[in-house]
Amino acid sequence: MKAPLALLAELTHRCPLRCPYCSNPVELTRASAELTTEEWARVFMEAAALGCLQVHLSGGEPTARRDIVAITAAARDAGLYTNLITAGVLLDAVLMARLVAAGLDHVQLSVQDAEPAGAERIGGMKGAQARKEAAARMVREAGLPLTLNAVVHRQNLHNLPLLIDTALEWGAARLEVAHVQYYGWALANRDALLPTRAQLDDATRIVTAAREAHRGRLVIDYVVPDYHAARPKACMGGWGNNFLAVSPAGRVLPCHAAESIAGMVFPNVRETSLREAWEESEAFNRFRGTGWMPAPCRGCAHAERDWGGCRCQAFALLGDAAATDPACALSPHHAMLADAVAEAGAADFRYRAFG
């Protein structure tokens, strides 16, 4: 068994934004159930001892936690490379300076669209775009490297060239152009978010050209949607293979969406060590490696490349987390993805909210 390389620390589900593709579960955790500063500090120490080299401080909005500076310092004390994944709307110069002093290494800032009106409609927060631009400036002035993360979909892909311009103007050295992945909130909004094949092909062409045009100045990472693919994505690089997440309430997960699989029980850092969870828990061993695979994955030449795709997607679309991901052309259910693309075209969102 390999040791994990990265920990996703979902510090809170609270967030001022209401993005309809939020990667948090549909059942959001309330503040009263969140891990304490001391509990997170222990998680970071255990993660580093287990082999993690970096931590993504995420949420929800991680800066919604009043102890975000102490949490950042604890992550650095544990020896982890600390990456803050933020919407930026709660950042101010004082907080930025305190985060830098605490040892923050890198900031990833989200942007919902290039134009304020579109961005604020998608994110569900008025005035967000100007705050994000100010946050980008603060990060750069603090001397930290900045990655801009643009989640793209049917309703903002027409602005992809402007999003690339935004990354350059805001001083980002990296841009992630990430097509929506359809779980949880995004699955509930799939008809409004799924791009057409023509949109996807345009986006791929634009990214390819921009990489060449801005070589040496802007690195662009590109995450494609699997609804148009013939091969599934190697979700998380394999279940329990090199990545783990801890939810706001302390549950240890092979991927941030894993709680969407009904019937699975995940270990909690309040009851077990991270090492026990990683090495011995039933949940982490359930889909680790290839032994669990049914046909057509079993014996497939791609089994150790794509690991059968995504367990959450198999559960969400087929009701069976052990099935081959329908994104694979070899799945007997592959046609349902093309059907979903054909049916898409809704205008309105169901915004993320506490139930």
Add this chain to the structure above:
Amino acid sequence: MTPRFAPGVRLHHDTARQRWVVMAPERMFVPDETALEVLRLVDGARDVAAIVDALAAAFAAPREEIDADVRAMLDDLVARGALAG
């Protein structure tokens, strides 16, 4: 030229795997032995000549023989985004 690590980049000892890694925004790489010797001398104070001197002393190698190699290595690390020129 005085090499220094690019913003957000640092050398880190990966104790679990007994190796050194270069940690950078959203990526990491494992430097080979030669690159590691060079990176361990990058402190934002030593210029290229001082780094060559230190390596020449450490490996009892003639300075003029390693000078070009060290400069090429530094250029490569700049191109990979690990160092700022």
